[in-house]
Amino acid sequence: MIPIPDIFNISTQKQFEKIALKVFRFQHENNQVYQDFCNHLKVDSRKVKSLQQIPFLPIAFFKSHEVLSNSNPVQTIFTSSGTTGQITSKHLVTNLSIYEESYLKAFSQFYGDIENYVVLALLPSYLEREGSSLIYMVDDLIKKTNNPESGFYLHNYDALIQKLELLEKQGQNTILIGVTYALLNLLEIQKFKLKNTIIMETGGMKGKRKEIIREELHQQLSNGFGINAIHSEYGMTELLSQAYSLGNGVFECPNWMQILIRDTEDALTYVENGKTGGINVIDLANVNSCSFIATQDLGKLNSNKTFEVLGRFDNSDIRGCNLMVL
Template identity: 65%
Template sequence: MDSNTIFNIQNAADFEDVALQVFNFQFKNNRVYRSFCDLLYIHPSDVTCIQQIPFLPIQFFKTRDILSSQSAIQTTFTSSGTTGNETSKHHVTDLDVYNKSFTKGFEHFYGPIEDYVILGLLPSYLERQGSSLIYMVDAMIKTSKHPESGFYLNNLEELKEALIKLDTEGKKVLLIGVSFALLDLVETYQFQLKNTIIMETGGMKGKRKELIRNELHDILKSGFGVEDIHSEYGMTELLSQAYSKGQGVFECPPWMKILTRDTEDALSIQPAEKAGGLNIIDLANINSCAFIATQDLGRVKTDGTFEVIGRFDNADIRGCNLMVL
Protein backbone atom coordinates (compact mmCIF):
# COMPACT_ATOMS: atom_id res chain seq x y z
CA MET A 1 0.00 0.00 0.00
CA ASP A 2 1.03 3.59 -0.62
CA SER A 3 1.49 5.18 2.81
CA ASN A 4 0.64 8.60 1.37
CA THR A 5 -2.98 7.43 1.16
CA ILE A 6 -3.06 7.41 4.96
CA PHE A 7 -2.11 11.06 5.31
CA ASN A 8 -4.62 12.23 2.70
CA ILE A 9 -7.68 11.14 4.71
CA GLN A 10 -10.21 13.98 4.79
CA ASN A 11 -13.33 12.58 6.44
CA ALA A 12 -14.93 9.59 8.15
CA ALA A 13 -15.76 7.89 4.85
CA ASP A 14 -12.13 8.17 3.73
CA PHE A 15 -10.99 6.72 7.06
CA GLU A 16 -13.34 3.75 6.83
CA ASP A 17 -12.26 3.01 3.26
CA VAL A 18 -8.52 3.23 3.99
CA ALA A 19 -8.84 1.28 7.25
CA LEU A 20 -10.52 -1.61 5.42
CA GLN A 21 -7.77 -1.52 2.78
CA VAL A 22 -5.13 -1.66 5.51
CA PHE A 23 -6.95 -4.54 7.21
CA ASN A 24 -6.96 -6.53 3.97
CA PHE A 25 -3.29 -5.73 3.39
CA GLN A 26 -2.24 -6.76 6.90
CA PHE A 27 -4.36 -9.91 6.86
CA LYS A 28 -2.40 -11.01 3.79
CA ASN A 29 1.06 -9.82 4.84
CA ASN A 30 1.29 -10.06 8.65
CA ARG A 31 1.71 -13.68 9.76
CA VAL A 32 1.03 -13.00 13.43
CA TYR A 33 -2.08 -10.93 12.73
CA ARG A 34 -3.31 -13.47 10.13
CA SER A 35 -2.97 -16.27 12.70
CA PHE A 36 -4.87 -14.19 15.25
CA CYS A 37 -7.71 -13.54 12.78
CA ASP A 38 -7.77 -17.21 11.82
CA LEU A 39 -8.17 -18.22 15.46
CA LEU A 40 -11.20 -15.95 15.61
CA TYR A 41 -12.52 -17.37 12.30
CA ILE A 42 -12.60 -13.87 10.83
CA HIS A 43 -11.78 -13.37 7.15
CA PRO A 44 -11.75 -10.09 5.15
CA SER A 45 -14.83 -11.30 3.30
CA ASP A 46 -16.68 -11.12 6.65
CA VAL A 47 -15.57 -7.56 7.43
CA THR A 48 -17.53 -4.64 6.00
CA CYS A 49 -16.95 -1.96 8.66
CA ILE A 50 -14.20 -1.03 11.11
CA GLN A 51 -16.21 -2.29 14.10
CA GLN A 52 -15.82 -5.85 12.72
CA ILE A 53 -12.03 -5.69 12.40
CA PRO A 54 -10.15 -7.83 14.96
CA PHE A 55 -7.86 -5.87 17.31
CA LEU A 56 -4.57 -7.55 18.17
CA PRO A 57 -3.84 -7.57 21.94
CA ILE A 58 -0.96 -5.19 22.60
CA GLN A 59 0.91 -7.88 24.56
CA PHE A 60 1.85 -9.53 21.24
CA PHE A 61 4.43 -6.75 20.73
CA LYS A 62 6.31 -8.27 23.69
CA THR A 63 6.48 -11.82 22.37
CA ARG A 64 6.27 -11.64 18.56
CA ASP A 65 7.73 -9.69 15.67
CA ILE A 66 4.74 -7.72 14.37
CA LEU A 67 5.53 -7.00 10.73
CA SER A 68 3.43 -6.46 7.60
CA SER A 69 6.39 -5.53 5.41
CA GLN A 70 9.20 -7.55 3.86
CA SER A 71 11.50 -4.51 3.86
CA ALA A 72 14.54 -4.35 6.10
CA ILE A 73 13.98 -3.08 9.64
CA GLN A 74 15.36 0.46 9.91
CA THR A 75 14.99 0.77 13.69
CA THR A 76 13.27 -0.92 16.61
CA PHE A 77 11.50 1.16 19.24
CA THR A 78 11.27 -0.40 22.68
CA SER A 79 9.17 0.32 25.75
CA SER A 80 10.75 1.19 29.07
CA GLY A 81 9.00 -1.64 30.89
CA THR A 82 9.51 -2.32 34.58
CA THR A 83 12.02 -4.56 36.33
CA GLY A 84 11.40 -8.21 35.52
CA ASN A 85 8.87 -7.49 32.76
CA GLU A 86 9.34 -8.04 29.05
CA THR A 87 9.48 -4.91 26.94
CA SER A 88 7.48 -4.23 23.81
CA LYS A 89 9.33 -4.05 20.50
CA HIS A 90 8.01 -2.11 17.53
CA HIS A 91 10.01 -2.87 14.39
CA VAL A 92 9.90 0.03 11.91
CA THR A 93 10.69 -0.65 8.27
CA ASP A 94 9.97 2.88 7.01
CA LEU A 95 10.95 5.73 9.33
CA ASP A 96 9.57 8.22 6.81
CA VAL A 97 6.06 7.11 7.79
CA TYR A 98 6.78 7.86 11.47
CA ASN A 99 8.36 11.20 10.59
CA LYS A 100 5.30 12.19 8.58
CA SER A 101 2.92 10.96 11.26
CA PHE A 102 4.32 12.87 14.23
CA THR A 103 5.04 15.99 12.16
CA LYS A 104 1.64 16.17 10.48
CA GLY A 105 -0.08 15.10 13.70
CA PHE A 106 1.49 17.86 15.81
CA GLU A 107 0.92 20.50 13.13
CA HIS A 108 -2.73 19.42 12.75
CA PHE A 109 -3.34 20.65 16.31
CA TYR A 110 -0.62 23.23 16.99
CA GLY A 111 0.63 24.62 13.68
CA PRO A 112 4.19 24.57 12.29
CA ILE A 113 6.87 23.11 14.56
CA GLU A 114 9.20 25.85 13.32
CA ASP A 115 7.14 28.40 15.27
CA TYR A 116 8.08 26.87 18.64
CA VAL A 117 11.07 26.66 20.89
CA ILE A 118 10.96 22.97 21.84
CA LEU A 119 12.23 22.07 25.32
CA GLY A 120 12.34 18.39 26.30
CA LEU A 121 12.33 17.35 29.96
CA LEU A 122 12.41 13.57 29.52
CA PRO A 123 15.13 12.19 31.80
CA SER A 124 13.88 8.61 32.09
CA TYR A 125 13.66 8.35 28.30
CA LEU A 126 17.02 10.00 27.63
CA GLU A 127 18.72 7.51 29.93
CA ARG A 128 17.87 4.50 27.75
CA GLN A 129 18.01 3.45 24.12
CA GLY A 130 15.12 2.88 21.72
CA SER A 131 12.54 5.47 22.83
CA SER A 132 10.15 6.53 20.08
CA LEU A 133 9.30 9.62 22.16
CA ILE A 134 12.94 10.74 22.25
CA TYR A 135 13.19 10.16 18.49
CA MET A 136 10.12 12.36 17.96
CA VAL A 137 11.14 15.20 20.28
CA ASP A 138 14.71 15.19 18.93
CA ALA A 139 13.35 15.56 15.39
CA MET A 140 11.05 18.38 16.54
CA ILE A 141 13.98 20.16 18.22
CA LYS A 142 15.93 20.01 14.95
CA THR A 143 12.92 21.13 12.92
CA SER A 144 12.22 24.09 15.21
CA LYS A 145 15.45 25.78 14.09
CA HIS A 146 15.49 27.79 17.34
CA PRO A 147 18.94 27.70 18.95
CA GLU A 148 17.29 27.64 22.39
CA SER A 149 15.56 24.30 21.65
CA GLY A 150 17.02 21.24 23.34
CA PHE A 151 16.82 18.51 25.97
CA TYR A 152 17.24 18.95 29.71
CA LEU A 153 18.25 16.15 32.04
CA ASN A 154 19.05 17.18 35.60
CA ASN A 155 19.91 20.84 34.96
CA LEU A 156 16.63 22.23 36.32
CA GLU A 157 18.05 25.64 37.20
CA GLU A 158 19.19 26.15 33.62
CA LEU A 159 15.75 25.10 32.40
CA LYS A 160 14.08 27.51 34.84
CA GLU A 161 16.16 30.41 33.54
CA ALA A 162 15.48 29.48 29.91
CA LEU A 163 11.71 29.22 30.49
CA ILE A 164 11.49 32.62 32.19
CA LYS A 165 13.68 34.32 29.57
CA LEU A 166 11.89 32.84 26.55
CA ASP A 167 8.42 33.45 28.00
CA THR A 168 9.28 37.05 28.89
CA GLU A 169 10.54 37.60 25.32
CA GLY A 170 7.14 36.46 24.03
CA LYS A 171 8.45 33.42 22.17
CA LYS A 172 6.15 30.46 21.64
CA VAL A 173 7.53 27.68 23.82
CA LEU A 174 6.57 24.02 24.14
CA LEU A 175 7.87 22.28 27.26
CA ILE A 176 7.22 18.56 26.84
CA GLY A 177 8.03 16.47 29.87
CA VAL A 178 7.44 13.26 31.77
CA SER A 179 5.16 13.83 34.75
CA PHE A 180 7.61 13.18 37.58
CA ALA A 181 10.20 15.56 36.08
CA LEU A 182 7.64 18.35 35.65
CA LEU A 183 6.65 17.86 39.30
CA ASP A 184 10.32 18.04 40.33
CA LEU A 185 10.62 21.34 38.46
CA VAL A 186 7.59 23.06 40.03
CA GLU A 187 8.48 21.81 43.50
CA THR A 188 11.81 23.61 43.14
CA TYR A 189 10.73 26.72 41.22
CA GLN A 190 7.47 28.62 40.67
CA PHE A 191 6.47 30.26 37.39
CA GLN A 192 3.94 32.64 35.85
CA LEU A 193 4.14 31.70 32.18
CA LYS A 194 2.13 33.48 29.48
CA ASN A 195 3.46 32.11 26.19
CA THR A 196 4.43 28.56 27.11
CA ILE A 197 2.59 25.28 26.52
CA ILE A 198 3.22 22.69 29.21
CA MET A 199 2.68 19.21 27.79
CA GLU A 200 2.93 16.10 29.96
CA THR A 201 3.56 12.68 28.48
CA GLY A 202 2.35 10.88 31.60
CA GLY A 203 4.05 8.25 33.66
CA MET A 204 5.89 8.42 36.96
CA LYS A 205 8.30 5.68 35.79
CA GLY A 206 8.44 4.31 39.31
CA LYS A 207 9.87 7.60 40.61
CA ARG A 208 6.72 8.76 42.43
CA LYS A 209 3.29 7.61 43.50
CA GLU A 210 0.89 7.60 40.58
CA LEU A 211 -1.58 10.49 40.62
CA ILE A 212 -4.98 10.81 38.98
CA ARG A 213 -4.84 13.23 36.09
CA ASN A 214 -6.84 16.04 37.77
CA GLU A 215 -4.55 16.04 40.79
CA LEU A 216 -1.41 16.09 38.62
CA HIS A 217 -2.75 18.87 36.40
CA ASP A 218 -3.83 21.02 39.34
CA ILE A 219 -0.31 20.86 40.79
CA LEU A 220 1.27 21.66 37.43
CA LYS A 221 -1.15 24.49 36.62
CA SER A 222 -0.39 26.13 39.95
CA GLY A 223 3.36 25.63 39.63
CA PHE A 224 3.68 26.92 36.07
CA GLY A 225 1.02 29.61 36.41
CA VAL A 226 -0.90 28.38 33.35
CA GLU A 227 -4.62 27.82 32.76
CA ASP A 228 -4.34 24.38 31.13
CA ILE A 229 -1.95 21.46 30.99
CA HIS A 230 -1.67 19.79 27.61
CA SER A 231 -1.08 16.05 27.21
CA GLU A 232 0.34 13.68 24.63
CA TYR A 233 -1.03 10.14 24.34
CA GLY A 234 1.27 7.74 22.59
CA MET A 235 3.08 4.48 23.13
CA THR A 236 5.86 2.34 21.69
CA GLU A 237 3.36 0.26 19.74
CA LEU A 238 1.93 3.30 17.90
CA LEU A 239 3.42 5.61 15.28
CA SER A 240 0.79 8.31 15.91
CA GLN A 241 -0.11 10.47 18.89
CA ALA A 242 -3.32 11.96 20.22
CA TYR A 243 -3.23 15.33 21.97
CA SER A 244 -5.19 17.04 24.71
CA LYS A 245 -5.24 20.82 25.12
CA GLY A 246 -6.73 20.52 28.59
CA GLN A 247 -9.07 18.59 30.89
CA GLY A 248 -7.60 15.27 29.74
CA VAL A 249 -9.79 15.17 26.61
CA PHE A 250 -7.78 13.81 23.67
CA GLU A 251 -8.28 14.23 19.95
CA CYS A 252 -6.79 12.04 17.22
CA PRO A 253 -5.28 13.09 13.89
CA PRO A 254 -7.37 12.12 10.84
CA TRP A 255 -5.58 8.75 10.37
CA MET A 256 -6.15 7.54 13.95
CA LYS A 257 -9.34 6.51 15.73
CA ILE A 258 -10.27 5.18 19.17
CA LEU A 259 -13.01 2.64 19.90
CA THR A 260 -13.90 1.01 23.22
CA ARG A 261 -14.52 -2.69 23.77
CA ASP A 262 -16.59 -4.44 26.40
CA THR A 263 -14.39 -5.36 29.35
CA GLU A 264 -16.09 -8.77 29.57
CA ASP A 265 -16.34 -9.47 25.84
CA ALA A 266 -13.20 -8.33 23.99
CA LEU A 267 -14.84 -8.72 20.56
CA SER A 268 -17.80 -6.44 21.36
CA ILE A 269 -17.39 -2.75 20.49
CA GLN A 270 -19.11 -0.34 22.88
CA PRO A 271 -21.31 2.60 21.90
CA ALA A 272 -20.06 6.15 22.48
CA GLU A 273 -19.94 7.43 26.08
CA LYS A 274 -19.66 3.92 27.55
CA ALA A 275 -16.38 3.14 29.31
CA GLY A 276 -14.35 0.15 28.17
CA GLY A 277 -10.99 -1.05 26.98
CA LEU A 278 -9.37 1.24 24.41
CA ASN A 279 -8.97 -0.18 20.91
CA ILE A 280 -6.80 1.93 18.65
CA ILE A 281 -6.75 2.16 14.88
CA ASP A 282 -3.46 3.79 13.92
CA LEU A 283 -3.12 3.67 10.15
CA ALA A 284 0.46 4.93 10.39
CA ASN A 285 1.18 1.38 11.62
CA ILE A 286 0.80 0.25 8.02
CA ASN A 287 3.97 -1.87 8.23
CA SER A 288 3.26 -3.46 11.64
CA CYS A 289 -0.34 -3.73 12.90
CA ALA A 290 -2.82 -0.87 12.71
CA PHE A 291 -5.46 -2.46 14.94
CA ILE A 292 -4.45 -2.74 18.59
CA ALA A 293 -6.35 -3.63 21.76
CA THR A 294 -4.57 -1.74 24.53
CA GLN A 295 -4.60 -2.31 28.29
CA ASP A 296 -6.00 1.18 28.89
CA LEU A 297 -9.53 1.91 30.02
CA GLY A 298 -11.31 4.93 28.63
CA ARG A 299 -14.41 6.55 27.23
CA VAL A 300 -15.02 7.81 23.69
CA LYS A 301 -17.34 10.78 23.32
CA THR A 302 -19.89 11.19 20.55
CA ASP A 303 -17.60 13.69 18.78
CA GLY A 304 -14.76 11.13 18.63
CA THR A 305 -12.62 12.66 21.38
CA PHE A 306 -11.69 10.37 24.25
CA GLU A 307 -10.53 10.18 27.85
CA VAL A 308 -8.15 7.73 29.50
CA ILE A 309 -9.57 6.74 32.87
CA GLY A 310 -7.25 3.96 34.01
CA ARG A 311 -5.77 0.58 33.19
CA PHE A 312 -6.85 -3.02 33.45
CA ASP A 313 -5.85 -4.72 36.70
CA ASN A 314 -2.36 -6.26 36.65
CA ALA A 315 -1.38 -4.28 33.56
CA ASP A 316 2.12 -2.84 33.50
CA ILE A 317 2.30 0.80 34.58
CA ARG A 318 4.39 2.28 31.84
CA GLY A 319 4.58 4.55 28.86
CA CYS A 320 2.85 7.76 27.93
CA ASN A 321 -0.21 8.89 29.83
CA LEU A 322 -0.91 5.58 31.53
CA MET A 323 -1.93 7.03 34.88
CA VAL A 324 -4.00 4.88 37.17
CA LEU A 325 -7.15 5.75 39.06
Protein backbone atom coordinates in the same frame (compact mmCIF):
# COMPACT_ATOMS: atom_id res chain seq x y z
CA MET B 1 1.62 -2.20 -1.29
CA ILE B 2 -0.74 0.31 0.37
CA PRO B 3 -0.55 3.83 -1.13
CA ILE B 4 0.81 5.73 1.88
CA PRO B 5 -0.16 9.25 0.66
CA ASP B 6 -3.85 8.33 0.94
CA ILE B 7 -3.44 7.82 4.69
CA PHE B 8 -2.29 11.38 5.34
CA ASN B 9 -4.89 12.94 3.05
CA ILE B 10 -7.95 11.50 4.77
CA SER B 11 -10.64 14.14 5.28
CA THR B 12 -13.91 12.19 5.76
CA GLN B 13 -15.10 9.23 7.82
CA LYS B 14 -16.01 7.38 4.63
CA GLN B 15 -12.43 7.77 3.36
CA PHE B 16 -11.05 6.60 6.70
CA GLU B 17 -13.20 3.47 6.71
CA LYS B 18 -12.38 2.63 3.10
CA ILE B 19 -8.62 2.91 3.68
CA ALA B 20 -8.81 1.13 7.06
CA LEU B 21 -10.49 -1.87 5.44
CA LYS B 22 -7.87 -1.82 2.68
CA VAL B 23 -5.09 -1.76 5.30
CA PHE B 24 -6.81 -4.57 7.23
CA ARG B 25 -6.83 -6.83 4.17
CA PHE B 26 -3.22 -5.97 3.39
CA GLN B 27 -2.11 -6.77 6.93
CA HIS B 28 -4.23 -9.91 7.15
CA GLU B 29 -2.53 -11.15 4.00
CA ASN B 30 1.03 -10.09 4.83
CA ASN B 31 1.31 -10.20 8.63
CA GLN B 32 1.54 -13.83 9.79
CA VAL B 33 1.10 -12.99 13.49
CA TYR B 34 -2.04 -10.97 12.76
CA GLN B 35 -3.39 -13.58 10.36
CA ASP B 36 -2.91 -16.32 12.97
CA PHE B 37 -4.72 -14.17 15.53
CA CYS B 38 -7.64 -13.57 13.14
CA ASN B 39 -7.79 -17.29 12.35
CA HIS B 40 -7.84 -18.06 16.09
CA LEU B 41 -10.94 -15.87 16.31
CA LYS B 42 -12.37 -17.65 13.23
CA VAL B 43 -12.64 -14.33 11.38
CA ASP B 44 -13.15 -14.59 7.62
CA SER B 45 -11.37 -11.53 6.26
CA ARG B 46 -13.64 -11.48 3.21
CA LYS B 47 -16.66 -10.87 5.47
CA VAL B 48 -15.15 -7.92 7.32
CA LYS B 49 -17.05 -4.88 6.02
CA SER B 50 -16.87 -2.38 8.93
CA LEU B 51 -14.38 -1.07 11.47
CA GLN B 52 -16.23 -2.88 14.26
CA GLN B 53 -15.68 -6.24 12.55
CA ILE B 54 -11.90 -5.82 12.36
CA PRO B 55 -10.01 -7.86 14.98
CA PHE B 56 -7.72 -5.81 17.24
CA LEU B 57 -4.41 -7.41 18.15
CA PRO B 58 -3.71 -7.34 21.92
CA ILE B 59 -0.77 -5.04 22.55
CA ALA B 60 1.04 -7.75 24.52
CA PHE B 61 1.86 -9.49 21.22
CA PHE B 62 4.59 -6.88 20.72
CA LYS B 63 6.36 -8.42 23.73
CA SER B 64 6.40 -11.94 22.32
CA HIS B 65 6.23 -11.67 18.51
CA GLU B 66 7.73 -9.74 15.60
CA VAL B 67 4.64 -7.92 14.32
CA LEU B 68 5.48 -7.08 10.70
CA SER B 69 3.47 -6.73 7.49
CA ASN B 70 6.38 -6.77 5.07
CA SER B 71 9.83 -8.26 4.65
CA ASN B 72 11.70 -5.00 4.12
CA PRO B 73 14.86 -4.39 6.18
CA VAL B 74 14.16 -3.14 9.72
CA GLN B 75 15.41 0.46 10.01
CA THR B 76 15.02 0.74 13.78
CA ILE B 77 13.44 -1.01 16.76
CA PHE B 78 11.46 1.07 19.22
CA THR B 79 11.23 -0.46 22.69
CA SER B 80 9.01 0.24 25.67
CA SER B 81 10.31 1.17 29.09
CA GLY B 82 10.17 -1.48 31.79
CA THR B 83 11.63 -2.35 35.16
CA THR B 84 14.58 -4.73 35.37
CA GLY B 85 13.62 -8.21 34.31
CA GLN B 86 10.38 -7.10 32.67
CA ILE B 87 9.71 -8.16 29.09
CA THR B 88 9.46 -5.01 26.96
CA SER B 89 7.57 -4.38 23.75
CA LYS B 90 9.52 -4.24 20.51
CA HIS B 91 8.16 -2.35 17.52
CA LEU B 92 10.13 -3.20 14.37
CA VAL B 93 9.95 -0.23 11.99
CA THR B 94 10.75 -0.75 8.31
CA ASN B 95 9.96 2.80 7.14
CA LEU B 96 10.90 5.62 9.50
CA SER B 97 9.77 8.25 6.98
CA ILE B 98 6.13 7.24 7.66
CA TYR B 99 6.63 7.85 11.39
CA GLU B 100 8.26 11.20 10.67
CA GLU B 101 5.45 12.26 8.37
CA SER B 102 2.88 11.13 10.94
CA TYR B 103 4.22 13.11 13.90
CA LEU B 104 5.10 16.20 11.85
CA LYS B 105 1.66 16.36 10.22
CA ALA B 106 -0.06 15.70 13.56
CA PHE B 107 1.93 18.46 15.27
CA SER B 108 1.03 20.82 12.45
CA GLN B 109 -2.67 19.85 12.70
CA PHE B 110 -2.84 20.71 16.41
CA TYR B 111 -0.18 23.37 16.91
CA GLY B 112 0.69 24.91 13.54
CA ASP B 113 4.19 25.58 12.20
CA ILE B 114 6.92 24.01 14.36
CA GLU B 115 9.22 26.95 13.51
CA ASN B 116 6.95 29.23 15.56
CA TYR B 117 8.06 27.47 18.76
CA VAL B 118 11.00 26.74 20.96
CA VAL B 119 10.69 23.11 22.10
CA LEU B 120 12.16 22.16 25.47
CA ALA B 121 12.16 18.53 26.61
CA LEU B 122 12.33 17.26 30.20
CA LEU B 123 12.29 13.51 29.59
CA PRO B 124 14.86 11.88 31.88
CA SER B 125 13.35 8.37 32.00
CA TYR B 126 13.23 8.24 28.22
CA LEU B 127 16.67 9.77 27.64
CA GLU B 128 18.31 7.28 29.99
CA ARG B 129 17.46 4.26 27.84
CA GLU B 130 17.75 3.19 24.21
CA GLY B 131 14.95 2.83 21.69
CA SER B 132 12.38 5.42 22.78
CA SER B 133 10.04 6.46 19.96
CA LEU B 134 9.14 9.57 21.98
CA ILE B 135 12.79 10.69 22.11
CA TYR B 136 13.10 10.09 18.35
CA MET B 137 10.07 12.33 17.73
CA VAL B 138 10.98 15.09 20.20
CA ASP B 139 14.59 15.19 18.99
CA ASP B 140 13.35 15.75 15.45
CA LEU B 141 10.83 18.38 16.56
CA ILE B 142 13.63 20.21 18.39
CA LYS B 143 15.73 20.21 15.21
CA LYS B 144 12.78 21.30 13.07
CA THR B 145 12.27 24.44 15.21
CA ASN B 146 15.56 25.73 13.74
CA ASN B 147 16.01 27.57 17.03
CA PRO B 148 19.21 27.22 19.09
CA GLU B 149 17.19 27.76 22.29
CA SER B 150 15.42 24.41 21.81
CA GLY B 151 16.87 21.37 23.54
CA PHE B 152 16.78 18.49 26.04
CA TYR B 153 17.21 18.71 29.80
CA LEU B 154 18.09 15.71 31.95
CA HIS B 155 18.33 16.57 35.66
CA ASN B 156 19.62 20.14 35.19
CA TYR B 157 16.49 21.85 36.54
CA ASP B 158 18.25 25.15 37.32
CA ALA B 159 19.30 25.59 33.69
CA LEU B 160 15.75 24.80 32.55
CA ILE B 161 14.31 27.35 34.99
CA GLN B 162 16.64 30.03 33.64
CA LYS B 163 15.73 29.11 30.06
CA LEU B 164 11.97 29.25 30.72
CA GLU B 165 12.29 32.64 32.42
CA LEU B 166 14.44 34.01 29.58
CA LEU B 167 12.01 32.82 26.88
CA GLU B 168 9.07 34.28 28.82
CA LYS B 169 10.79 37.67 28.97
CA GLN B 170 11.37 37.48 25.22
CA GLY B 171 7.70 36.64 24.58
CA GLN B 172 8.78 33.48 22.76
CA ASN B 173 6.15 30.79 22.12
CA THR B 174 7.49 27.71 23.88
CA ILE B 175 6.43 24.09 24.40
CA LEU B 176 7.84 22.21 27.37
CA ILE B 177 7.30 18.46 26.89
CA GLY B 178 7.89 16.68 30.16
CA VAL B 179 7.46 13.31 31.82
CA THR B 180 5.02 13.81 34.68
CA TYR B 181 7.24 13.16 37.70
CA ALA B 182 10.02 15.42 36.32
CA LEU B 183 7.56 18.32 35.85
CA LEU B 184 6.50 17.91 39.50
CA ASN B 185 10.18 17.81 40.55
CA LEU B 186 10.72 21.08 38.67
CA LEU B 187 7.82 22.73 40.50
CA GLU B 188 9.28 21.75 43.87
CA ILE B 189 12.26 23.97 43.02
CA GLN B 190 10.42 26.87 41.36
CA LYS B 191 6.85 28.03 40.73
CA PHE B 192 6.05 29.97 37.55
CA LYS B 193 3.57 32.38 35.99
CA LEU B 194 3.87 31.48 32.32
CA LYS B 195 2.11 33.36 29.55
CA ASN B 196 3.80 32.09 26.38
CA THR B 197 4.56 28.48 27.29
CA ILE B 198 2.53 25.31 26.69
CA ILE B 199 3.16 22.52 29.22
CA MET B 200 2.67 19.09 27.66
CA GLU B 201 2.85 16.12 30.03
CA THR B 202 3.57 12.69 28.67
CA GLY B 203 3.79 9.37 30.45
CA GLY B 204 3.19 8.67 34.10
CA MET B 205 5.27 8.63 37.25
CA LYS B 206 7.55 5.81 35.97
CA GLY B 207 7.76 4.42 39.50
CA LYS B 208 9.35 7.67 40.77
CA ARG B 209 6.26 9.04 42.50
CA LYS B 210 2.88 7.83 43.64
CA GLU B 211 0.34 7.80 40.79
CA ILE B 212 -2.45 10.36 41.19
CA ILE B 213 -5.64 10.95 39.22
CA ARG B 214 -5.42 13.22 36.19
CA GLU B 215 -7.62 15.99 37.60
CA GLU B 216 -5.42 16.29 40.67
CA LEU B 217 -2.22 16.13 38.63
CA HIS B 218 -3.35 18.78 36.15
CA GLN B 219 -4.48 21.04 38.99
CA GLN B 220 -1.03 20.78 40.59
CA LEU B 221 0.69 21.47 37.28
CA SER B 222 -1.65 24.35 36.38
CA ASN B 223 -1.10 25.98 39.76
CA GLY B 224 2.66 25.45 39.66
CA PHE B 225 3.17 26.81 36.15
CA GLY B 226 0.53 29.53 36.50
CA ILE B 227 -1.44 28.45 33.44
CA ASN B 228 -5.06 27.45 32.75
CA ALA B 229 -4.65 24.19 30.81
CA ILE B 230 -2.21 21.31 30.69
CA HIS B 231 -1.68 19.63 27.33
CA SER B 232 -1.04 15.92 26.98
CA GLU B 233 0.28 13.52 24.36
CA TYR B 234 -1.15 10.00 23.97
CA GLY B 235 1.18 7.69 22.16
CA MET B 236 2.97 4.40 22.72
CA THR B 237 5.87 2.30 21.50
CA GLU B 238 3.60 0.09 19.42
CA LEU B 239 2.04 3.00 17.45
CA LEU B 240 3.36 5.47 14.88
CA SER B 241 0.78 8.19 15.63
CA GLN B 242 -0.13 10.33 18.63
CA ALA B 243 -3.32 11.91 19.87
CA TYR B 244 -3.17 15.25 21.67
CA SER B 245 -5.13 16.91 24.45
CA LEU B 246 -5.15 20.71 24.52
CA GLY B 247 -6.64 20.64 28.03
CA ASN B 248 -9.07 18.90 30.40
CA GLY B 249 -7.72 15.46 29.46
CA VAL B 250 -9.82 15.35 26.27
CA PHE B 251 -7.79 13.87 23.40
CA GLU B 252 -8.23 14.31 19.67
CA CYS B 253 -6.71 12.07 17.02
CA PRO B 254 -5.10 13.15 13.77
CA ASN B 255 -7.19 12.26 10.71
CA TRP B 256 -5.50 8.88 10.13
CA MET B 257 -6.04 7.61 13.70
CA GLN B 258 -9.26 6.64 15.52
CA ILE B 259 -10.33 5.15 18.84
CA LEU B 260 -12.97 2.50 19.55
CA ILE B 261 -13.95 1.44 23.07
CA ARG B 262 -14.41 -2.28 23.70
CA ASP B 263 -16.40 -3.94 26.44
CA THR B 264 -14.15 -4.92 29.38
CA GLU B 265 -16.04 -8.23 29.76
CA ASP B 266 -16.16 -9.10 26.05
CA ALA B 267 -13.23 -7.88 23.95
CA LEU B 268 -15.14 -8.45 20.69
CA THR B 269 -18.04 -6.07 21.42
CA TYR B 270 -18.15 -2.29 21.81
CA VAL B 271 -19.74 0.03 24.35
CA GLU B 272 -21.78 3.19 23.73
CA ASN B 273 -20.22 6.64 23.67
CA GLY B 274 -19.64 7.93 27.19
CA LYS B 275 -19.24 4.43 28.69
CA THR B 276 -15.92 3.22 30.05
CA GLY B 277 -14.12 0.35 28.33
CA GLY B 278 -10.82 -0.77 26.83
CA ILE B 279 -9.18 1.51 24.28
CA ASN B 280 -8.71 0.06 20.78
CA VAL B 281 -6.58 2.16 18.44
CA ILE B 282 -6.66 2.30 14.66
CA ASP B 283 -3.36 3.81 13.53
CA LEU B 284 -3.18 3.77 9.74
CA ALA B 285 0.41 5.06 9.82
CA ASN B 286 1.31 1.68 11.32
CA VAL B 287 0.73 0.06 7.93
CA ASN B 288 3.96 -1.97 8.00
CA SER B 289 3.23 -3.46 11.42
CA CYS B 290 -0.35 -3.69 12.73
CA SER B 291 -2.81 -0.81 12.52
CA PHE B 292 -5.42 -2.36 14.84
CA ILE B 293 -4.26 -2.56 18.45
CA ALA B 294 -6.16 -3.41 21.63
CA THR B 295 -4.36 -1.46 24.37
CA GLN B 296 -4.43 -2.05 28.12
CA ASP B 297 -5.77 1.45 28.72
CA LEU B 298 -9.27 2.24 29.93
CA GLY B 299 -11.14 5.17 28.45
CA LYS B 300 -14.34 6.53 27.02
CA LEU B 301 -15.27 7.94 23.63
CA ASN B 302 -17.29 11.13 23.18
CA SER B 303 -19.85 11.68 20.43
CA ASN B 304 -17.49 14.04 18.56
CA LYS B 305 -14.78 11.31 18.41
CA THR B 306 -12.64 12.88 21.13
CA PHE B 307 -11.72 10.52 23.95
CA GLU B 308 -10.50 10.40 27.53
CA VAL B 309 -7.99 8.05 29.14
CA LEU B 310 -9.21 6.92 32.56
CA GLY B 311 -6.57 4.44 33.69
CA ARG B 312 -5.22 1.00 32.93
CA PHE B 313 -6.39 -2.57 33.24
CA ASP B 314 -4.64 -4.49 35.96
CA ASN B 315 -3.92 -8.13 35.10
CA SER B 316 -7.03 -9.37 36.87
CA ASP B 317 -9.17 -7.10 34.68
CA ILE B 318 -8.03 -8.49 31.36
CA ARG B 319 -10.69 -10.84 30.05
CA GLY B 320 -10.27 -13.40 27.31
CA CYS B 321 -6.67 -14.24 28.19
CA ASN B 322 -6.86 -17.31 25.96
CA LEU B 323 -6.47 -14.86 23.07
CA MET B 324 -2.95 -14.09 24.30
CA VAL B 325 -1.49 -17.59 24.03
CA LEU B 326 -0.90 -17.75 20.27
